[in-house]
Amino acid sequence: MNPIIVFTKPWQCSLSELAEKLVRLGVDGLELPVRPGYPVNPENMAQALPQAVKTLESYGLRIYSVAGSTTREMVSACGDAGIPLIRVCERIDMKIGYQASVEKIRRTYAALVPALEKHMVTIGLQNHCGFFIGSAIGSLDVMREFEPKHVGIVLDVAHCALAGEPEVMAIDIAWPRLCMLNLKNVVRKQVGIDADGAASWSIYWTTGEEGYASWGGTIADLRSRGFTGPICLCAEYSNPAGKGDLAGDAVEPLLRQDIALVNRLFAR
Numbered sequence: 201m202n203p204i205i206v207f208t209k210p211w212q213c214s215l216s217e218l219a220e221k222l223v224r225l226g227v228d229g230l231e232l233p234v235r236p237g238y239p240v241n242p243e244n245m246a247q248a249l250p251q252a253v254k255t256l257e258s259y260g261l262r263i264y265s266v267a268g269s270t271t272r273e274m275v276s277a278c279g280d281a282g283i284p285l286i287r288v289c290e291r292i293d294m295k296i297g298y299q300a301s302v303e304k305i306r307r308t309y310a311a312l313v314p315a316l317e318k319h320m321v322t323i324g325l326q327n328h329c330g331f332f333i334g335s336a337i338g339s340l341d342v343m344r345e346f347e348p349k350h351v352g353i354v355l356d357v358a359h360c361a362l363a364g365e366p367e368v369m370a371i372d373i374a375w376p377r378l379c380m381l382n383l384k385n386v387v388r389k390q391v392g393i394d395a396d397g398a399a400s401w402s403i404y405w406t407t408g409e410e411g412y413a414s415w416g417g418t419i420a421d422l423r424s425r426g427f428t429g430p431i432c433l434c435a436e437y438s439n440p441a442g443k444g445d446l447a448g449d450a451v452e453p454l455l456r457q458d459i460a461l462v463n464r465l466f467a468r
Contacts, residue, residue, distance in 0.1 A: 202422075203228040203430040204462060205264050206455065207382075210435050210447040215239050215252055219259035221452070225459060229262035231287065231432050234274065240266075245274070249281040264430045265354075265380060270308050270323060272315050279319020285379060286321060287354050289328040290342070305333075305342055309351055316350045324354040324379050329362040329403070336360065336370040343377065352379035356434075358386040361412035362403070368421045375425065381418070383462065384434040385411025405438045405445065408458045419465040433458055 265285035343351040353374040
């Protein structure tokens with residue numbers, strides 16, 4: 201049975217408070233942001249990450265991955281804490297162009313291979329729309345030369361939908377390297393007219409039942425393939441008032457809906 205986990209970006213509370221929220225939500229664990237402003241951050245992670253693992257384990261929760269960065273220090277901290285996966289998104293710098301950006305990413309990963317091997321940690325490259333590696337095929341292009349135990353794919357089906365990459369095709373492309381699935385959903389909303397009279401659009405993050413990506417089709421395909429990795433609910437929902445994303449308590453009703461949907465689709 202797949203672990204159902206939550207990316208805890210919407211909450212910048214203490215780890216004990218966070219754990220209590222996750223227990224109430226009935227999930228198996230989490231993806232922990234290791235970012236400035238959070239209890240575990242790049243400045244304190246060497247000491248704080250192993251302690252976070254212990255705190256969350258005391259509530260029956262496991263940290264399956266961190267949202268972090270591709271540094272030796274991050275790899276070492278995750279290895280020491282027993283966390284197997286570092287999820288990253290990789291930007292494309294149009295000042296140097298797509299191919300040069302990809303080569304730069306590959307050089308970064310190649311330099312980390314000894315640390316990844318030593319600490320038994322995997323970089324999980326997540327596809328992301330815009331000026332990023334944006335699709336399953338783009339992710340595979342970056343990492344062909346690396347072993348799957350060193351660099352894998354975190355497939356985000358909402359970003360696949362924005363890229364026009366059908367979920368089942370994306371899963372088939374990613375399958376030999378698929379280490380985690382991200383579930384969120386998305387639509388585009390017209391927000392105005394530009395100076396040339398053309399429609400302008402924004403991305404709007406919504407619940408699993410309302411967006412472009414088919415969660416049902418995604419989960420059915422994963423079940424048919426026997427995928428056993430974690431399913432991460434990203435808890436990303438746009439603020440209906442148009443002021444960024446929802447955070448804190450405002451996220452929980454929508455997240456509960458999505459957790460219930462995933463449980464129905466898996467018939468847990």
